[in-house]
Amino acid sequence: MPYSISEINDILRAELLGEGSLIGALEAIQERCHYLPAEALILASEAFRVPLAQVYAVATFYNAFSLKPKGKHCLHVCMGTACHVRGSPQVLDRLETRLGIQAGETTSDRMFTLETVNCLGACALGPIVVADETYSGAMTAQKIDKLLKNLEHAKETPR
Amino acid sequence: MSTPQLPTTASPPEAQTFPNNDILDVDKPESDFVPSLTSIDDFMVWQDHLAESWEENKPCVRVCDGAGCRALGSQQVLEKLRAELAVTRLSVPVQIVGTGCPGFCEYGPLLTIYPERVSYQRVKPTDIPEIVRRTLAGGELIERLVYHDPQTGAQIHTEPNLPFYKKQKRLLLNLNGRIDPKRIQDYIALGGYSSLAHALAELTPEQIIGEIKASGLRGRGGAGFSTGIKWELCRKNVLKTGSGFVICNADEGDPGAFMDRSVIEGNPHSVIEGILIGAYAIGLLDRSSRKWGIQDGYVYIRAEYPLAVENLRQAIKQAEQAGLLGQNILGTGMNFKLHVRLGAGAFVCGEETALMASVEGRVGEPRPRPPYPAERGLFDLPTNINNVETWANIPLILHLGSQAYASTGIGRSTGTKIFSLVGKINNTGLVEVPMGITLREIIVDIGGGIPLGKKFKAAQLGGPSGGCIPAEHMDVSIDYESLTALGAIMGSGGMVVADEDTCMVDFARYFMSFIQQESCGKCVPCRIGTKAMLATLERICAGQGNPADIDYLLELAETINTSSLCGLGQTAPNPALSTIRYFRDEYEAHIFEKRCPAHVCKGLITYSVIPELCPGCMVCLRNCPTGAITGAKKQVHWINPELCTRCGMCKSVCNFAAIAVN
Numbered sequence: 001m002p003y004s005i006s007e008i009n010d011i012l013r014a015e016l017l018g019e020g021s022l023i024g025a026l027e028a029i030q031e032r033c034h035y036l037p038a039e040a041l042i043l044a045s046e047a048f049r050v051p052l053a054q055v056y057a058v059a060t061f062y063n064a065f066s067l068k069p070k071g072k073h074c075l076h077v078c079m080g081t082a083c084h085v086r087g088s089p090q091v092l093d094r095l096e097t098r099l100g101i102q103a104g105e106t107t108s109d110r111m112f113t114l115e116t117v118n119c120l121g122a123c124a125l126g127p128i129v130v131a132d133e134t135y136s137g138a139m140t141a142q143k144i145d146k147l148l149k150n151l152e153h154a155k156e157t158p159r
Numbered sequence: 160m161s162t163p164q165l166p167t168t169a170s171p172p173e174a175q176t177f178p179n180n181d182i183l184d185v186d187k188p189e190s191d192f193v194p195s196l197t198s199i200d201d202f203m204v205w206q207d208h209l210a211e212s213w214e215e216n217k218p219c220v221r222v223c224d225g226a227g228c229r230a231l232g233s234q235q236v237l238e239k240l241r242a243e244l245a246v247t248r249l250s251v252p253v254q255i256v257g258t259g260c261p262g263f264c265e266y267g268p269l270l271t272i273y274p275e276r277v278s279y280q281r282v283k284p285t286d287i288p289e290i291v292r293r294t295l296a297g298g299e300l301i302e303r304l305v306y307h308d309p310q311t312g313a314q315i316h317t318e319p320n321l322p323f324y325k326k327q328k329r330l331l332l333n334l335n336g337r338i339d340p341k342r343i344q345d346y347i348a349l350g351g352y353s354s355l356a357h358a359l360a361e362l363t364p365e366q367i368i369g370e371i372k373a374s375g376l377r378g379r380g381g382a383g384f385s386t387g388i389k390w391e392l393c394r395k396n397v398l399k400t401g402s403g404f405v406i407c408n409a410d411e412g413d414p415g416a417f418m419d420r421s422v423i424e425g426n427p428h429s430v431i432e433g434i435l436i437g438a439y440a441i442g443l444l445d446r447s448s449r450k451w452g453i454q455d456g457y458v459y460i461r462a463e464y465p466l467a468v469e470n471l472r473q474a475i476k477q478a479e480q481a482g483l484l485g486q487n488i489l490g491t492g493m494n495f496k497l498h499v500r501l502g503a504g505a506f507v508c509g510e511e512t513a514l515m516a517s518v519e520g521r522v523g524e525p526r527p528r529p530p531y532p533a534e535r536g537l538f539d540l541p542t543n544i545n546n547v548e549t550w551a552n553i554p555l556i557l558h559l560g561s562q563a564y565a566s567t568g569i570g571r572s573t574g575t576k577i578f579s580l581v582g583k584i585n586n587t588g589l590v591e592v593p594m595g596i597t598l599r600e601i602i603v604d605i606g607g608g609i610p611l612g613k614k615f616k617a618a619q620l621g622g623p624s625g626g627c628i629p630a631e632h633m634d635v636s637i638d639y640e641s642l643t644a645l646g647a648i649m650g651s652g653g654m655v656v657a658d659e660d661t662c663m664v665d666f667a668r669y670f671m672s673f674i675q676q677e678s679c680g681k682c683v684p685c686r687i688g689t690k691a692m693l694a695t696l697e698r699i700c701a702g703q704g705n706p707a708d709i710d711y712l713l714e715l716a717e718t719i720n721t722s723s724l725c726g727l728g729q730t731a732p733n734p735a736l737s738t739i740r741y742f743r744d745e746y747e748a749h750i751f752e753k754r755c756p757a758h759v760c761k762g763l764i765t766y767s768v769i770p771e772l773c774p775g776c777m778v779c780l781r782n783c784p785t786g787a788i789t790g791a792k793k794q795v796h797w798i799n800p801e802l803c804t805r806c807g808m809c810k811s812v813c814n815f816a817a818i819a820v821n
Contacts, residue, residue: 019499023501050520062503063505087807094808119413120226122417124581141782
C-alpha cells in the first residue's frame, strides 16, 4: 500500500483533534498502510510529544501492529479454543504448506500474509479463516485449497 | 419495587426548551428521527409515543445480522429479501429488520417471521423467493427450513418452541433478535433508558448503590466481586478527589467467548444505559450545585469485533443526539461523554490495570494492586471498571427492583449468566441461563448434546484462566461457589465442550501456549514460568515426558500462582491443574505408555490404511500434502510413516473410513 507522508500527518492530526489516542492513531496508520512505517513512528512521536521509545514500545507490544509490510491478501486463521477443537491446526497446516510460509510471515511475492488470531468470537463457525475481512466458516483443508484458488484468481484481475 | 412509575413532577424545574408536540409530530414511527431531549418529561413523552407505535404483531421479517450469521451469509439473505419484497405485491406491507444475535448460531442464518414467530434456519439467499411466495404471501410453511429435532425428528415451527430456548432465561438477551441495534427508537420503545430516567429523577446515588448491592449482582467478568460494593468504594474516593472515571471492559479476549460481543452488537444501548447510571451513582457530588465527578467514560473494546464497534459508535451517536449523552443530560445538568477505545490485540489488556495503561496510550502492562482502580485508576483518579455484561445488568436491576432480580439464581449467585457454548456441541451458540442451572441441562437440554453421538468428556469454563468440569460432575450447579469448589471458575462465560476425541493434555498445552504468547513479560513468574510449563506440556505431548513431569508441573503451577503480578499469571496454571486433577490418567498414558488415548498428539500417533476397507479410490493419495501415500487405482494404498506429518488430511477426505489412527 503506497502511502504519502501527508496522509500520515492527516491521520495524526485527525486523531489529535478527536480522541487524542496514540494507539488509535497507530491503528489508523496500520489500517491505511498495512504496517507501521518507521517514518510514521517518528511523526507520531513528534505529534503526540511522547518519546520515540514509547511509540516503538507500543508499536511492538500489540499484536495488531506490524513493523514489516504485509502482503496484498491477509489470511487470518482463528486459533481460539472452539476453532482449535474443531481442527484449526490442520487448517493452518494446510495454509502453511500451500503458501510455503509459517504463520506470521509474508510470501516473497508479497501476495499473502498468513497470521493467526486468538479468537474472532464467531465460534459457532469454527474453524474460521478470514481472508481480507471476509469470514469463511467451517474450514477444512480442502476448502483452503478452494479459497486460495479464488484469491489467486482475484490477484490476476486488476482491482 | 415494581416497574418504576415516573411521576411527571419529578423533572427539574427548567423551562422545557423542547416542545412536546414536536415529538408527537413524527408521523412515521419507522422514521429515523431522533429528537433532542432536554428534560425527563420530554423523554417520557417520546418513549410513550415510541411504545405506542411499536407493534410486535406487525408483519415483519427479522434476520439475525450478528457477526456469526454474517459469516454465514446473512447480509446476502437480507439483500435478497429487500430486493424480492421490493418487486412483490403483498396484501400487508412487511417490514425487514436486521437484528443482533439471538444466540442460535449453529443454525444460522436465522430468519424469523413475525407476528407468528415462524423460525427458519440455515436460510440461503436462494431460499428467499420461495419464502416470500409461499410463506409471506401464501401463509404456508416451508418444512425444509424449519427446525427438526435431531432426537425426536419432530418439526418445530416457531421460535419460542425451539428446545434451545426452552430452559434459557433471557433477561439480558431478551431484545437481541427483536430490535434493530442501529435504532435507539427500538430500544426506547421497549422500555429502554427508563431506568436511567427513573434514577435521574427519583433516586439518590446511595439508593442506587443500595439497590445494586441488594440485588446481589457480582462481576460478570469472572472474578465475581460484588458490583455494589465496588461502586460504593469508588464513590467514596470520587467524593474525596472530586473526579473519576467509569470504564466498560469489552476486551473479551478469552478464546471461545463472545457474550460481550453479542450484547454490544445486538443491544448496545443497554450497556450505555448501565454506564450512565453508574456514572451518575458513583459520580454525583452535589446535585444542587450541579457538580458531577464523573464526566468521562471509556469503552475498551477489541478491534477484532468490527460490527460491535460499529453498532456501539452508532448507538453513542444516537444517544448524544437524543440528549442522553453529552452536556446537560435530559436537562439534569449531568455531563457525560462516552469514549471508545479499540484494543490492539493484547489479551493482557483485559486485566484492569493493563487496560487502563492501554487507554492512557501506553504499553498494556499491569501494575501491582493495591492501590485498586477504585482508589487510583485511570490517570491516577478513582475509576470503576465493570465488564459489559455487568453494565447491561444495571438497567435491568433498577427496572425489576433488586428483590425481583435476586429471586433468580441460587445462594450468593443471583440473576442470569450468558455463556457462549462452543466446541464439540450440537447447538453452538449463545445461551442465557439462570444461576443454579446444572451443567447437564446446559449441555444436554440446551446444547442438544455432543455431535455424532460421541461421549461428553469435559466442559472448560473461564478460558485460559479457568478449569474444566468432567463428566462425573455434570450435575454441578452453575454458580460462583460450586464452580470454584470444582477447580473451575464462572469466568466471563466461555464454555468450551470437549468430547472423547479431545486430548486433555493437548487441551492444557493449547491454553498454556496461548497464555505464554500473551504474557506481557513484566514479571518473571509469568514470563518464565509459563514458558517452562509449556515446554513440559509440549514434551509430554511429543511422547518425551518424564515420570517426574506431573509433579514438576504442579510445583511450577504453585509458584506461578502465588507470585505472579496480575490475574493473567496467577490463573495461568489453572487449565493444567484442573486437567491433572481430573484426567491424570491421560497424562500418565502419554508419559508412561507413550500413548495418546484420544489420538490427537501427533508425536504419539500413526496413520495407516485399513486394507479391508480401502477400495483404492486415490482420493487420499491426491490430497496428501507431503506425498506420503502410495498406491494405484483399485489397489490398497499405503502411508509411509516417514513422510507422514499426521495432518489428518487423508482421514478427513476418505469416504470409506479406511484410515486408522493408532
